[in-house]
């Protein structure tokens with residue numbers, strides 16, 4: 001009667017991987033229970049999500065061919081575009097289709113943009129790639145694009161590209177406060193990414209010692225036209241989720257990322273924690289901190305647990 005926070009399947013966004021050139025789903029060792037999907041198995045998984053009351057999915061693509069620019073990210077026949085079209089065909093408006101918008105899954109060097117001679121990402125040259133990817137994704141059927149590359153000016157560039165291409169109604173969920181985190185390791189297995197030359201993303205993702213900077217990034221993205229903002233990862237950054245929630249009026253998402261999922265699963269598999277109880281506790285705490293939407297690989301199992 002007095003509980004302040006109620007978790008429901010309606011809070012979740014399910015991240016999904018779709019891989020080109022496979023004829024059966026491929027398990028991801030560091031993300032037990034998560035697979036790289038074929039288009040067909042993706043459609044089945046989304047059907048499960050719809051049945052359980054999960055309103056939205058976020059797609060990541062694993063292309064057959066990677067190149068320095070990540071050109072498969074805007075190929076109309078690229079893996080995510082094909083998947084988006086399949087979802088649109090099958091589910092119409094029953095599910096919100098969100099496309100992660102970045103090129104790291106598509107570049108041969110694993111960075112989120114064009115790399116210059118010094119090995120640094122060229123921010124402004126990269127914006128042109130994001131414009132093309134955004135238009136390809138919404139043309140294929142994405143309701144929302146979610147730029148995750150943390151380039152300066154990316155939201156404004158994408159908003160302009162979508163408006164110019166005749167998609168003023170499609171929304172942008174900005175990965176606004178995305179930290180350079182050790183928690184993305186299993187994700188990089190899932191999308192077959194190794195950053196070249198032992199590199200990292202500290203040049204464009206945020207320093208975890210900073211909180212005010214996250215709020216500045218959020219405000220910038222809103223000024224540029226973001227419709228919703230995200231904090232990522234979730235559990236080590238619940239203070240940021242709360243501060244962002246208190247600071248802005250748009251919907252706030254939090255991403256319970258691959259490493260957070262893997263830690264929970266590993267401990268549960270060893271019998272060191274109760275996995276089901278931890279699943280509900282962790283997700284409830286993210287909502288209590290202020291998230292309106294939670295991206296989580298636990299979305300389906302949590303929905304089943306909630307249904308009892």
Ligand code: PBG
Nearest residue numbers: 102104148183184187257258259
């Ligand atoms: C970049 C992107 C990453 C994640 C989501 N989008 C990886 C990164 O920034 O290195 C990580 C998600 C997770 O760990 O679950 N396209």
